[in-house]
Amino acid sequence: MKEHWDEIYAVLDTDELTWYEEIPxxxxxxxxxxxxxxxxxxxxxxxxxxxxxxxxxxQGFKNIIAADISEIALNRIKARLSKEKTSSVRWIVDDITEPVHIQDIRDIAVWHDRAVLHFLLKEKQQKVYLSTLKKVLKNKGYVIIAAFSLKGARKCTGLDVKNYDQNLLAKFLGEDFKLLDYFDHTYYMPSGVPRQYIYALFQKT
Ligand SMILES: C[S@@+](CC[C@H](N)C(=O)[O-])C[C@H]1O[C@@H](n2cnc3c(N)ncnc32)[C@H](O)[C@@H]1O
Structure with a gap:
């Protein structure tokens, strides 16, 4: 997986990525x-x-952690930030399905995942993702997940995805999480082709 993502980030400019958002x-x-x-x-x-x-x-958030399996990807963000801003973020190169560093984090107030969970097809990968999320999230912490919706694409970057709606996300997170909000969102790729996402916000109870 690391090679797959590194290759994509090495070849495409940031605004050519089929998930690029100028403003998220x-x-x-x-x-x-x-x-x-x-x-x-x-x-x-x-x-x-x-x-x-x-x-x-x-916005002035002071405790930001950016994690990704691809160091090349994270370097893209660093390259456009000032030195001061770069050093104020914690950068973690890690695989969420085999976490080495992420699992040592604690007291996360917001877990944000846009278009990552849907790539985890194996039950074991999903289990590790969830147990890591539960470990690092603080009490009453929030979870924002965006994934391809049931009406959305079945593949991205050549990889199969698992499609979700708010109920499937709620089922995945389990009874410790309350669904606070959700909506369908049509994202337009740089090519102009639409992609359907589900966005959902949960809170740990
Ligand atoms: C479709 S991109 C979305 C990137 C970003 N969240 C956004 O919205 O622009 C998926 C990202 O997940 C990362 N990724 C894929 N599998 C991963 C894994 N197992 N652990 C950590 N990051 C992973 C990829 O390197 C890639 O940057």
């Missing part, structure tokens, strides 16, 4: 519903080259 508006919408302070921790799992990190920095 749907994530921002759900984040605005989370009652958190600027010094609480936000973990972006599979952050890639996402502009969500830039947004969080610009």
């Amino acid at each position: 508006e749907p994530s921002i919408r759900l984040l605005s519903k989370c009652q958190i302070n600027k010094d609480e921790s936000i973990l972006d799992v599979g952050a890639g080259a996402s502009t969500f990190i830039d947004y969080l920095l610009n």
